[in-house]
Amino acid sequence: MRTLRERKKARTRADLQRHALRLFRDQGYAGTTVDEIAAAAEVSRATFFRYFPSKEDVVRYDDVDAVRDAAFAAQPAGTPLLVALRTALRATFDQLGPEKRELEELRMKIARTVPELRDRNDVTVARAAEQVARSTGRDPSDFDVQLCAGVILGARLAAQSLSDRTPGLSFLEAMDATLARLETGVPLAGEPIVHPA
Structure with a gap:
């Protein structure tokens, strides 16, 4: 069974991916920045990179x-x-x-x-x-x-x-x-x- 911290991290990762995928769908992969993804998920750019090393990794995850x-x-x-x-x-x-x-x-x-x-x-x-x-x-x-x-x-x-x-x-x-x-x-x-x- 996952700890509260692990569940929280999983939720944040899922939120980032969800917002990223919707942005990619609506404005294209190339037209979407990491900053836009972070803003949509209401986290900092640094937080994004704690979960995904790159924009590409959001799709690969x-x-x-x-x-x-x-x-x-x-x-x-x-x-x-x-x-x-x-x-x-x-x-x-x-x-x-x-x-x-x-x-x-x-x-x-x-x-x-x-x-x-x-x-x-x-x-x-x-x-x-x-x-x-x-x-x-x-x-x-x-x-x-x-x-x-x-x-x-x-x-x-x-x-x-x-x-x-x-x-x-x-x-x-x-x-x-x-x-x-x-x-x-x-x-x-x-x-x-x-x-x-």
Whole structure:
């Protein structure tokens, strides 16, 4: 259980991120200064830097990962990996209140659409494998862990593309739909793709 001081720090960090994300949405990432974020959160510039080393770190900070990892670990033993991942993602976002869910969608959108953030925040197979390994208790170099990491990254890219080109479709909904397709196999229209003779 967290102490009062820890809870207070967590609230301040969440307030700073909330105000920052809203400012980024309303006036653009480049058009928002640290001073504006601090003023909106009613803290000093120095306080901002006690919580986030840079403006970029406000977007990179993700407090939902731990909730997702716990939801993934709670899946029954023997659950197929993609089923467990899809169930964990849905359970994670179901736990978030409407405002937090909206802010998380906004944070992810900013991270993938602002060029300087996107270029620095690309998740590699190695990083994804570390997450899969942590959740499954297996070695990150295990071939199945590496394969799963690659599939998850591919699913994420497909979901981002689907969400970006479909008005009103959240990234979570797109990711859920993408994982559902992977669970049952991806049907290809027309003739099967074969290697040319």
